[in-house]
Amino acid sequence: MKNKQNDLKGKTILVVGTGYAQKRFILQKIKKLGIKIVMINKEKNWAAPYVDHWIFTDTNNHVASLQALENFNSDNPNIKISGVYTYWEDDVLLTAKIAEKLKLIGIPYQIAKKTRNKGIFRKFCQDNDLPYPQYKTIKNQDDLNFVKKRFHFPVVVKPVFGSSSAYVVKVEEKSELEETYKYVKTNLSVQVESALNDGMDVMIEEYIEGDEVDIDILIQNGKIKFYTISDNDQTDEPFFVETGRQTPSNLPKKEQQELIIMTEETLEKLGVQNGCIHFEAKSTIHGAYPLEVNLRMGGDEFYSMVKGAWGVDLIENALNIACNIYIKINKPATPNKYYVSRDFLSSNSGILMELDVSKKLNKLKYVDQIYFQKKIGDVVLAPPEGYEYLGWISVTGENAIDAEDNMEEAIKYVSYRVAKFDPASSIGKTMRKNSF
Numbered sequence: 001m002k003n004k005q006n007d008l009k010g011k012t013i014l015v016v017g018t019g020y021a022q023k024r025f026i027l028q029k030i031k032k033l034g035i036k037i038v039m040i041n042k043e044k045n046w047a048a049p050y051v052d053h054w055i056f057t058d059t060n061n062h063v064a065s066l067q068a069l070e071n072f073n074s075d076n077p078n079i080k081i082s083g084v085y086t087y088w089e090d091d092v093l094l095t096a097k098i099a100e101k102l103k104l105i106g107i108p109y110q111i112a113k114k115t116r117n118k119g120i121f122r123k124f125c126q127d128n129d130l131p132y133p134q135y136k137t138i139k140n141q142d143d144l145n146f147v148k149k150r151f152h153f154p155v156v157v158k159p160v161f162g163s164s165s166a167y168v169v170k171v172e173e174k175s176e177l178e179e180t181y182k183y184v185k186t187n188l189s190v191q192v193e194s195a196l197n198d199g200m201d202v203m204i205e206e207y208i209e210g211d212e213v214d215i216d217i218l219i220q221n222g223k224i225k226f227y228t229i230s231d232n233d234q235t236d237e238p239f240f241v242e243t244g245r246q247t248p249s250n251l252p253k254k255e256q257q258e259l260i261i262m263t264e265e266t267l268e269k270l271g272v273q274n275g276c277i278h279f280e281a282k283s284t285i286h287g288a289y290p291l292e293v294n295l296r297m298g299g300d301e302f303y304s305m306v307k308g309a310w311g312v313d314l315i316e317n318a319l320n321i322a323c324n325i326y327i328k329i330n331k332p333a334t335p336n337k338y339y340v341s342r343d344f345l346s347s348n349s350g351i352l353m354e355l356d357v358s359k360k361l362n363k364l365k366y367v368d369q370i371y372f373q374k375k376i377g378d379v380v381l382a383p384p385e386g387y388e389y390l391g392w393i394s395v396t397g398e399n400a401i402d403a404e405d406n407m408e409e410a411i412k413y414v415s416y417r418v419a420k421f422d423p424a425s426s427i428g429k430t431m432r433k434n435s436f
Helices: 021-032 062-075 089-102 109-116 118-127 141-150 174-187 194-198 253-270 302-310 314-322 400-413 426-433
Strands: 012-016 036-041 053-056 081-085 135-138 155-159 169-171 202-206 211-220 223-232 244-247 275-284 287-294 338-344 350-357 367-372 391-397 414-420
Touching: 012 021, 012 089, 021 036, 021 314, 036 062, 053 062, 062 089, 081 089, 081 314, 089 109, 109 118, 109 253, 109 287, 118 135, 118 202, 118 253, 118 287, 135 141, 141 174, 155 174, 169 174, 174 202, 211 253, 211 302, 211 314, 223 253, 223 302, 244 302, 244 400, 253 275, 253 287, 275 314, 302 314, 302 338, 302 367, 302 391, 338 400, 350 367, 391 400, 400 414
Parallel strands: 012 036, 012 081, 036 053
Antiparallel strands: 135 202, 155 169, 155 202, 211 223, 211 275, 223 244, 244 338, 275 287, 338 391, 350 414, 367 391
């Protein structure tokens, strides 16, 4: 039995952070459910058509944000907030604090803090008999020397508060470690990755060899009500740039079961009771390893792919959970469709000079979504200067092989050219100085 939409109709949800305009579909869905939106954000923006009430504050300043919320509630005693929700990684910690302050369903701040900081999460795994690689947060030269002496290479250098694989770099040899660390530490920027507003520390951990997956989960009262595993395509190393994914997973059933057992144990030990979770993991010859626990819905195409494959709406169900409405999901034995997505990347930074997305692409019955955020004339920053992509498409198939074949056909209808920056330009000079 599925929840009826009128369970949410007329309720008021506090949404924390608008994010960028690519998230428009989420607010559109919330409004279609008949929900009123109170938005806490720094300024009015693209989200204005969907927002009923605004609370303007710098959401990076939690003290100011909580005070602004208190002022809003005092000024609007007739507005009853039924739940708090975020889809934006930057605002996970603030959302946890708000849920506690308003005594709403959510994830306690101390739990959210353990997952948001990658170094703290690794320590949590170490202390709770969960799989983890050798790791160290780097504070000085002695820490780098320790890594070179004690760690097995390759290793991964990453910011502890990063998101979207920004500034995550694989290091194959010890001789490359210091230069790579210096690059990451020097170039960290909230303009490139806004999630870094929570902190600029850098950590190093041993590289985990295996098949990377994303596990999208709905959990209520400590019970996993739904999950699906998606396979990530091989990332473009050494910068771990995402290239695409498949839903559902093609991994053997045994490996999928190991992943779910590990995921459930991790969430139980963390104390995560309620929410929509995007769990990143690896399946290895030594078993399942947790990578990251994101306390919000997966980005970009995940919503559409999960809904199409399983008929489960992650947004609606997450809102039901936030409003303490009991959910019951009957997951079908087999997926309705199989999905494949592909990201369009540039091998170099430069200017997008040509972009041709054939109109025939829209007419292909198996094409699910087409999204391009770049247009001709735009700057495209590829690693190490930036972590941008041009766009992505997703397709469906009757089975996994059919979906893959459809994708190979679909990408023939997309062509583009990114002209490298002039070496004499300021960015070009920066690129020449960078050994990456």
